Amino acid sequence: MAEVAGAAAGAGGAEPFTVGITVRGYETDTQGHLNQSVYLQYAEHARWTLLQASGIRQSDLVDKRVGPVTVETTIRYLRELRAGDEVAVSCEFVWGEGRTFRVEQTVRKLDGTVSAEISAVGGLLDLTERKLLKDPREVFRELADDPSLLGLGGGPGSARG
Numbered sequence: 001m002a003e004v005a006g007a008a009a010g011a012g013g014a015e016p017f018t019v020g021i022t023v024r025g026y027e028t029d030t031q032g033h034l035n036q037s038v039y040l041q042y043a044e045h046a047r048w049t050l051l052q053a054s055g056i057r058q059s060d061l062v063d064k065r066v067g068p069v070t071v072e073t074t075i076r077y078l079r080e081l082r083a084g085d086e087v088a089v090s091c092e093f094v095w096g097e098g099r100t101f102r103v104e105q106t107v108r109k110l111d112g113t114v115s116a117e118i119s120a121v122g123g124l125l126d127l128t129e130r131k132l133l134k135d136p137r138e139v140f141r142e143l144a145d146d147p148s149l150l151g152l153g154g155g156p157g158s159a160r161g
């Protein structure tokens with residue numbers, strides 16, 4: 001399966017952003033199923049792909065002297081994955097007030113079977129002060145070409161002048 005990104009996350013019941021991945025043999029453990037740590041790598045890959053799709057590059061964050069951080073991750077392993085399985089890894093930002101946000105993700109086989117659910121709490125770290133920014137939404141809106149992909153409303157071109 002080609003590693004391509006899909007639909008945008010957003011309000012109104014739109015399908016979450018997804019990235020396709022094929023499980024590689026070297027990612028499996030001695031039981032023949034996907035090693036537990038690789039689920040985190042798949043989730044991270046989907047998050048960075050979503051940021052890139054919204055128009056935010058890693059270099060944009062470095063130039064702004066901020067970096068995304070994860071402060072908590074919960075994984076529910078539901079069904080095993082084996083080498084050659086094709087999966088879609090979804091990624092949806094969930095915003096509240098304050099310094100942190102949630103990222104909800106699902107690893108789903110192409111037949112619809114959910115293999116894992118991943119929920120993470122993250123924030124944006126000020127790389128100089130080494131503290132979480134008070135409102136990460138503001139920076140994501142400023143940097144994104146399409147903040148709606150991040151669940152922040154607006155469409156392409158609405159964030160940058």
